[in-house]
Amino acid sequence: MAVYRRNYRPYSGAQTAEWSRFLVLFRYSRRNLFRSKIQTGFFVLCFFYPIACLVMIYLAHSASFLAKLGVPSQLISIDNMFFFRYMSVQGVLAFLMTAFAGPGLISPDLANGALPLYFCRPFSRAEYVLGKSSVLGILLSQITWIPGLVLFTIQGSFAGASWTWNNLWIAGSLVVASLIWIAILSLLAMALSAWVKWRIVAGALLLAVMFFGAGFAQAINAVMHTDSGHFVDVAYLMAAVWIGLFKVDAENSITAFPALIALLVYCSFCLWLLMRKVRAYEVIR
Amino acid sequence: MTRLWWTQVKAVIRLELKKTFFAKRGLWIYAVAALPVLLFIAYAVAMSHEQHRTTEIARDGERRLAYQDLLAIKPGMTKQEVAAILGKPPLVFHWTERRPTGPNSTEEILHEDLHYSDGQNDLYLGLANGKVQSINIHEGYNLGEDAIMFAGVFQFFFLRLAIFFGCLGIFMNLFRGEVLDRSLHFYFLAPIRREVLMAGKFLAGLLATCTIFVTSELLQTIAFLWHFNPQTRDLYLYHNHGLEHAAVYVGVTFLACIGYGAFFLVAGMLFRNPIIPAAAVLIWEGINPFLPALLKQFSVIYYLKSLCPVEIPVSPGTPGLFALFISNADPVSPPLAIVGILVVALLALFVSSVQVRRMEINYTSE
Amino acid sequence: MSDRIIFEDVSKFYGEILGVNRVNLSIPPGITSLVGPNGSGKTTLMNLMTGLVKPSRGRIEVLGYPTDDPENLFKFVGYSTQFDAFPKGLTGFQFIYSYLCLSGMPLQDAERTAWQAIERVNMVDAASRKVAAYSKGMRQRIRLAQALAHNPKVLVLDEPLNGLDPLARSEMIALFRASATEGCYVIISSHILHEVDVISDQVILLSNGYVVAEGQIQTVRSEIQEHPTQILIRCDRPRELAAKLFESEYTIEASIHNDGRGLLLKTRDADRFYLAMNQLALNGLQIESIAPADDDVLSVYEYLIGNEEVVR
Numbered sequence: 026m027a028v029y030r031r032n033y034r035p036y037s038g039a040q041t042a043e044w045s046r047f048l049v050l051f052r053y054s055r056r057n058l059f060r061s062k063i064q065t066g067f068f069v070l071c072f073f074y075p076i077a078c079l080v081m082i083y084l085a086h087s088a089s090f091l092a093k094l095g096v097p098s099q100l101i102s103i104d105n106m107f108f109f110r111y112m113s114v115q116g117v118l119a120f121l122m123t124a125f126a127g128p129g130l131i132s133p134d135l136a137n138g139a140l141p142l143y144f145c146r147p148f149s150r151a152e153y154v155l156g157k158s159s160v161l162g163i164l165l166s167q168i169t170w171i172p173g174l175v176l177f178t179i180q181g182s183f184a185g186a187s188w189t190w191n192n193l194w195i196a197g198s199l200v201v202a203s204l205i206w207i208a209i210l211s212l213l214a215m216a217l218s219a220w221v222k223w224r225i226v227a228g229a230l231l232l233a234v235m236f237f238g239a240g241f242a243q244a245i246n247a248v249m250h251t252d253s254g255h256f257v258d259v260a261y262l263m264a265a266v267w268i269g270l271f272k273v274d275a276e277n278s279i280t281a282f283p284a285l286i287a288l289l290v291y292c293s294f295c296l297w298l299l300m301r302k303v304r305a306y307e308v309i310r
Numbered sequence: 311m312t313r314l315w316w317t318q319v320k321a322v323i324r325l326e327l328k329k330t331f332f333a334k335r336g337l338w339i340y341a342v343a344a345l346p347v348l349l350f351i352a353y354a355v356a357m358s359h360e361q362h363r364t365t366e367i368a369r370d371g372e373r374r375l376a377y378q379d380l381l382a383i384k385p386g387m388t389k390q391e392v393a394a395i396l397g398k399p400p401l402v403f404h405w406t407e408r409r410p411t412g413p414n415s416t417e418e419i420l421h422e423d424l425h426y427s428d429g430q431n432d433l434y435l436g437l438a439n440g441k442v443q444s445i446n447i448h449e450g451y452n453l454g455e456d457a458i459m460f461a462g463v464f465q466f467f468f469l470r471l472a473i474f475f476g477c478l479g480i481f482m483n484l485f486r487g488e489v490l491d492r493s494l495h496f497y498f499l500a501p502i503r504r505e506v507l508m509a510g511k512f513l514a515g516l517l518a519t520c521t522i523f524v525t526s527e528l529l530q531t532i533a534f535l536w537h538f539n540p541q542t543r544d545l546y547l548y549h550n551h552g553l554e555h556a557a558v559y560v561g562v563t564f565l566a567c568i569g570y571g572a573f574f575l576v577a578g579m580l581f582r583n584p585i586i587p588a589a590a591v592l593i594w595e596g597i598n599p600f601l602p603a604l605l606k607q608f609s610v611i612y613y614l615k616s617l618c619p620v621e622i623p624v625s626p627g628t629p630g631l632f633a634l635f636i637s638n639a640d641p642v643s644p645p646l647a648i649v650g651i652l653v654v655a656l657l658a659l660f661v662s663s664v665q666v667r668r669m670e671i672n673y674t675s676e
Numbered sequence: 677m678s679d680r681i682i683f684e685d686v687s688k689f690y691g692e693i694l695g696v697n698r699v700n701l702s703i704p705p706g707i708t709s710l711v712g713p714n715g716s717g718k719t720t721l722m723n724l725m726t727g728l729v730k731p732s733r734g735r736i737e738v739l740g741y742p743t744d745d746p747e748n749l750f751k752f753v754g755y756s757t758q759f760d761a762f763p764k765g766l767t768g769f770q771f772i773y774s775y776l777c778l779s780g781m782p783l784q785d786a787e788r789t790a791w792q793a794i795e796r797v798n799m800v801d802a803a804s805r806k807v808a809a810y811s812k813g814m815r816q817r818i819r820l821a822q823a824l825a826h827n828p829k830v831l832v833l834d835e836p837l838n839g840l841d842p843l844a845r846s847e848m849i850a851l852f853r854a855s856a857t858e859g860c861y862v863i864i865s866s867h868i869l870h871e872v873d874v875i876s877d878q879v880i881l882l883s884n885g886y887v888v889a890e891g892q893i894q895t896v897r898s899e900i901q902e903h904p905t906q907i908l909i910r911c912d913r914p915r916e917l918a919a920k921l922f923e924s925e926y927t928i929e930a931s932i933h934n935d936g937r938g939l940l941l942k943t944r945d946a947d948r949f950y951l952a953m954n955q956l957a958l959n960g961l962q963i964e965s966i967a968p969a970d971d972d973v974l975s976v977y978e979y980l981i982g983n984e985e986v987v988r
Contacts, residue, residue: 225482240467240471244466321778502746
């Protein structure tokens with residue numbers, strides 16, 4: 026009998042359930058992420074505005090306190106516009122968080138040729154992408170829809186059951202708006218970092234997609250005398266979807282549905298790029 | 311010695327250019343430079359299509375019109391009076407509006423849109439119950455408006471974003487990219503002065519960005535002029551400072567590459583994550599119009615804006631802050647602007663040369 | 677002008693981490709080996725010698741030239757680093773050729789010299805392929821070619837035999853030997869003492885950033901030969917095996933492994949011991965595996981360095 030046959034003992038212990046295997050990546054990546062003091066500090070900073078919103082909700086329901094301050098109680102109204110503003114502020118913070126944390130998730134693995142190490146285990150490419158994107162997904166959820174729902178619940182408890190029932194759609198909008206934004210940011214960050222393989226350049230590209238996209242959109246509109254240029258501006262498209270979801274009276278030349286379709290196209294492109302680049306091998310010609 | 315240095319600079323340039331021009335990672339820079347060209351090509355195609363349509367409308371008209379004929383129409387004229395001057399309209403759209411006049415009564419108004427053309431310019435007339443209510447003349451060739459549009463795209467998109475991000479991609483790659491790729495030691499192991507290496511890399515970056523963005527600028531100009539008929543093109547180029555403006559745009563592009571290039575070169579050496587200074591500069595350049603005079607001078611865009619040949623007018627009703635952003639409140643003279651950029655660039659290169667001598671190979675800290 | 681490579685009280689710190697500390701060396705011509713476990717400071721010493729890193733304290737001179745003058749230093753120094761990265765998109769030939777062009781060599785001379793260097797490391801067939809597609813051994817050889825290309829007086833080679841097959845190893849060793857015979861300074865680093873033992877004129881032993889021994893190879897070699905080898909044998913009947921092995925003269929010490937399924941044994945003559953093991957296996961003993969227990973060289977350092985702490 027060959028020596029290796031006598032010597033080799035395959036692992037026979039318990040295995041992580043297949044469906045939850047991607048969470049292994051999540052655990053390690055998240056731990057790495059929070060080793061950075063800047064990251065931790067920024068994460069804490071992201072809760073300042075929700076806390077301010079909480080104070081506003083409290084004040085809005087403390088008529089006597091407002092009267093003492095001489096502030097008319099109508100000044101603070103907790104409605105769809107309030108939650109739209111909340112979403113806009115947290116959306117910007119989510120983008121900054123992605124620009125900081127996103128590119129470091131995949132690019133080091135690609136740059137250091139670590140992908141074969143992942144894929145030589147019972148771990149598929151889809152699970153890898155899911156594991157890495159879940160880091161951003163959960164992180165961004167913690168600063169967008171989760172505190173948003175907490176605010177909504179607190180407002181509901183102050184305003185009563187009828188307000189909650191009539192405005193339940195706002196909670197739904199909060200979750201849907203956040204999830205779309207999170208999906209776009211995660212996919213963009215990962216696709217760009219998989220493409221360039223450099224954490225720093227991927228961060229720069231993410232900035233470029235937002236700033237350059239907005240600038241190019243304006244250029245298209247100016248030259249072609251159109252509003253269609255906004256279709257290359259991801260932030261504008263997202264704002265259009267949010268305006269639709271929160272039923273806000275705001276000026277926007279693109280309606281929610283075409284904006285959503287455009288965002289889906291961008292997401293599909295990012296997924297295609299990821300699937301092309303996240304491979305266990307590289308062909309050098 | 312100088313000859314040896316020059317030979318070495320040439321060797322560095324050859325090596326770097328190959329990497330810059332043919333790297334897959336750098337394809338996005340070509341895209342950034344090509345986008346405004348594509349935009350002006352699309353504009354030229356759209357305008358040609360528009361002109362073709364205008365010519366067809368003029369041909370379909372009852373009589374051949376001159377521009378003066380189009381100007382002769384005044385509000386309040388009847389449809390017959392218009393037809394007497396311009397003939398039967400080649401294109402007519404009409405619809406009826408029911409306007410309520412009381413609780414149970416409505417008034418019917420017949421609206422008609424007439425479209426005339428002299429072959430170059432369009433006249434849109436809005437008639438209500440047979441009388442001219444609105445007059446809209448759309449000029450086929452409006453050199454003034456087009457030149458301002460071109461200047462706007464150049465100043466607010468090409469200069470501030472395209473060249474900015476292009477230089478960011480190329481010049482940061484020169485040293486920081488090598489550190490990230492763990493290949494900088496290749497250069498540091500050669501018998502070459504670090505300053506000579508830096509000069510070679512800077513010149514390579516400059517050559518690459520200038521080639522890409524000056525070509526883009528020239529192609530934009532060509533695409534922009536494409537839809538003009540030869541007479542209008544000659545008028546714009548030789549009698550309306552068009553050629554001069556094109557040369558200035560090329561010069562400004564070149565200076566932008568020097569200014570931003572030198573900055574990003576030094577940022578790539580000084581900062582482990584140069585994105586933070588890059589974002590800071592993007593914001594600094596953005597808020598430049600609001601800065602005090604002294605601070606304005608420490609900016610590339612301040613000098614570049616002063617060199618731009620076409621002032622973008624602030625249209626009435628523009629909010630104050632935005633108007634300040636568009637206008638160039640206190641521009642410097644062109645020679646001073648050129649010297650200013652070169653001084654800013656030389657300062658950055660001086661810091662780079664000090665920094666490159668101090669650089670060590672320690673990839674593990676990246 | 678000095679004819680030695682001199683380190684005077686040189687220390688290097690990476691922030692709070694020690695690279696090397698208070699190193700005083702005077703390296704003569706010939707082959708000098710820097711030996712030490714991983715993290716002992718070999719690469720730092722080589723990087724200091726070639727100016728890739730600057731000393732936090734002290735002075736370094738290579739044949740009379742300071743290391744912060746690359747323009748003059750690399751005219752007579754060639755360094756084959758351990759960094760396994762190359763400028764993007766270059767073929768093996770272009771890698772050497774570009775390096776020579778950077779030196780300021782005229783293009784035709786650079787081309788001729790590049791091919792000569794490639795021939796010296798037997799890479800002519802692969803020279804037109806991209807370096808990124810090379811195997812580890814090929815990358816090692818092309819790095820050696822780069823270091824050798826301009827016929828330097830000082831050759832600094834960081835783990836030059838890593839990844840090479842036995843034939844290539846012997847060719848490279850012959851190359852180093854020939855350079856040393858011509859009066860060159862060949863500085864080689866390795867963590868495998870036995871590997872450099874046969875080719876070195878002098879050896880510098882490093883541990884935790886300190887030079888712990890320096891001198892002629894003969895002195896160190898005699899110490900190595902006295903050092904027993906430890907072997908782990910996995911088998912079904914370790915006690916029976918131990919009894920049989922004690923009958924032979926090469927076994928110094930044997931102990932049953934903690935799990936009771938193996939035997940840990942010390943011998944002074946590993947080659948003869950292995951022959952004896954073959955015989956025992958043929959006699960019906962079920963042996964699963966035989967592996968050197970101290971092949972990681974740490975035990976050798978422990979032995980040589982004595983009480984010095986060994987990085988594990």
